[in-house]
Amino acid sequence: MASKKKSDAKSETRTVRTAGDKTLDREMLHSMLLQRRFEEKTGEAYALGKIGGFCHLYIGQEAVSTGIIGQLRPDDYVIGTYRDHGQALVRGITPRAVMAELFGRIDGCSRGKGGSMHMFDRHTNFLGGHGIVGSHVPLAAGVGFAIKYRGGDQVCVCFMGDSVVNIGAFHEALNMSALWKLPVLFVIENNRYGMGTAVERAAAVDDLSKRADGYTGMDGIVIDGMDVHSVREATAKAIARARTESRPSLLEVRTYRYRGHSMSDAVSGTYRSKDELDEYQSYDPVFSLRDAMVVAGTMTVAEWDALEADVAATVQDAWDFADASPEPPPAALYEDVLVDTTS
Amino acid sequence: MPIITYREALNQALREEMSRDDRVYIMGEEVGVYNGAYKVSKGLLEEFGENRVVDSPIAELGFAGIGVGSAMVGLRPVIEFMTWNFALLAIDQVVNSAAKMLYMSGGQFNVPIVFRGPNGAALQLGAQHSQAFESWLAHIPGIKVVSPGTPYDAKGLLKAAIRDDNPVVVLEGEMLYNTKGEVPDHEYVIPLGKADLKREGGDCTIVTSGKMVLVAMQVADQLAKEDIHIDVVDLLTIRPMDVEAIYASVRKTQRAVVLEEGWEICGIGAQVVDFIQRECFDHLDAPVLRVHQADVPMPYAKGLEKIAKPDAAKTIAAVKQVMYRS
CATH class of the missing domain: 3.40.50.970 (Thiamin diphosphate (ThDP)-binding fold, Pyr/PP domains)
Structure with a gap:
């Protein structure tokens, strides 16, 4: 049973990777590599005790955030789960502000009050990482409701894990989004496991995108999440539909998480095999784009080395900045519980 | 009006x-x-x-x-x-x-x-x-x-x-x-976080809110006939609670009953009693008592429901107890 869907991403949805537009490819490669190296550094910092609490790394899933958030407008909205570092970076929160938040420092994007699971940034309409599975899906519908209420043409992108499709909040939010035609993209990042429970052990549906069939007017789309071009192209249509027709979509992006669910569990062992991990890593979204670009002649090996060096410097700078940033002063404890205003 | x-x-x-x-x-x-x-x-x-x-x-x-x-x-x-x-x-x-x-x-x-x-x-x-x-x-x-x-x-x-x-x-x-x-014709807004002294008396304070305010007012009316005069402090806002209004009344009357609709354990009344004991300890002439719903799910049967709910009779009994009257 556990192996039933093992090769789905490869056999059903995997597309042949080719390089595309040189400038766009370089941007996307940079975006994905930044997330990869940032998260590796985050893992190091956690091991050294610089970061506390729960911490969920995004390694392996970078094509999802890069492919989707990279084509949004500044006035669109992004909301997601506790696995939010990658999306925060792609949306434009600086590596310094994200790392400082991880370190629990005053210069963090949530002033050290949120932590790994609660990245927020008003300037980029990044509406948070949320820590209760499924709880933020109605919030996304609410953002879509507000967009429609004001007659705007923005969209809201809601990232969620595969386990969310089994919780009631998901159904309630999708039903009302379809009923009221709200401009929301519900993006399931299907990394095959809700914590350690395989999708097929939790969801009584073969294909998570089929959940959309329960809602009139909502398209359900399966996307190869290891190929940033596929993500970008499939999402572009859904974004356009939301923007021009105010219609929600359900996108099942098939991806894979290389690390454990959080920092406390083994990468492989009890619930998935090393072979499976190796197989998915062979489709790596970052390196496969690099390889395609090298083959196509849109990037040289020397340019790749320079990109690596540049990203490494950015990530080290984020660490140094975070490490030097002060902790919130004791007075901050009682700040931001309530606002002292009326409208 | x-x-x-x-x-x-x-x-x-x-x-x-x-x-x-x-x-x-x-x-x-x-x-x-x-x-x-x-x-x-x-x-x-x-x-x-x-x-x-x-x-x-x-x-x-x-x-x-x-x-x-x-x-x-x-x-x-x-x-x-x-x-x-x-x-x-x-x-x-x-x-x-x-x-x-x-x-x-x-x-x-x-x-x-x-x-x-x-x-x-x-x-x-x-x-x-x-x-x-x-x-x-x-x-x-x-x-x-x-x-x-x-x-x-x-x-x-x-x-x-x-x-x-x-x-x-x-x-x-x-x-x-x-x-x-x-309700007046003109526009008004009641600021959040401020209690209202609904009835002024000197003998005992009843701290309450919501539906129980009506019960407290009945109690005050009835006890006035027995020459017992009640301060009814209507919290209006339960959080943030206007503790100063509670203290001012209790320091005056030196006795208090907390009346609430909900259950006893971890109820609003427990918090009010805590505030009072911390800030008005030297003023109190009797332990503060609480009136609340019986510690059971609400029964359907009419008679059982009646005895489960806090009411005027229970509140009067509590007031008399803190006043050492019978």
Whole structure:
């Protein structure tokens, strides 16, 4: 049973990777590599005790955030789960502000009050990482409701894990989004496991995108999440539909998480095999784009080395900045519980 | 001064605030076409249209979350729960989303939302429809909780709640909707966080709120005939609580009874007693007593329900006990 869907991403949805537009490819490669190296550094910092609490790394899933958030407008909205570092970076929160938040420092994007699971940034309409599975899906519908209420043409992108499709909040939010035609993209990042429970052990549906069939007017789309071009192209249509027709979509992006669910569990062992991990890593979204670009002649090996060096410097700078940033002063404890205003 | 019902007072508040600010909308079950399960939103659909008076499916968790999400990006929703019993399905959005958003975002995203609906017991509605949730909600930092007992207070507090830039819970009462009282023609708002000394007497303080205010006033009337004069401190806002008003009254009367609709354990009264013992210890002439619902789920049978509820007779007995009178 556990192996039933093992090769789905490869056999059903995997597309042949080719390089595309040189400038766009370089941007996307940079975006994905930044997330990869940032998260590796985050893992190091956690091991050294610089970061506390729960911490969920995004390694392996970078094509999802890069492919989707990279084509949004500044006035669109992004909301997601506790696995939010990658999306925060792609949306434009600086590596310094994200790392400082991880370190629990005053210069963090949530002033050290949120932590790994609660990245927020008003300037980029990044509406948070949320820590209760499924709880933020109605919030996304609410953002879509507000967009429609004001007659705007923005969209809201809601990232969620595969386990969310089994919780009631998901159904309630999708039903009302379809009923009221709200401009929301519900993006399931299907990394095959809700914590350690395989999708097929939790969801009584073969294909998570089929959940959309329960809602009139909502398209359900399966996307190869290891190929940033596929993500970008499939999402572009859904974004356009939301923007021009105010219609929600359900996108099942098939991806894979290389690390454990959080920092406390083994990468492989009890619930998935090393072979499976190796197989998915062979489709790596970052390196496969690099390889395609090298083959196509849109990037040289020397340019790749320079990109690596540049990203490494950015990530080290984020660490140094975070490490030097002060902790919130004791007075901050009682700040931001309530606002002292009326409208 | 016009005399109107509590229901009409709430309706006026909604109408006035929706007219004043086009970011304000109301969402909930049966609020539109049906005119409200308890007719609080009567006529609003006709006046403001379906974009601003939104009939939701029966999906408390979902529409409460939609309210919070829309408030994060600038709208000012009034989310109606048909009763607070049903709001338990949505408590995650009240507690984990609305109450936490400002804090965990480091002050970036406030949530100007009102969650309102009837709270507590009506008559013979049984165990699942007869619960008072003040203490559940007031336990949570990041939200305000108000509990008006009169039409005047209902209107002024709901208007203030809608204008407040924080999440505010408004606890109404099925048994209050038909009650009448004076409500002025001119506009007014009652500031959140301020108690109201509903009755002034010198002998004993009753601290209460919401529906129990009416009980406390009955008690004060009856005891006045026995020459016992009661200070009735109506909290109006349960969180943040106006502790100074409590202290001022108790320091004067030196005796207090806390009257609440909900259960005893971890109830609002427990918190009030704690405040009093900390700040008024030297003034007290007797232990503070509490009157509350019996520590059982609400029974259906009429006689059992009656003895389960806090009432005037139980409150009078408590007052006499703290006054060492019989």
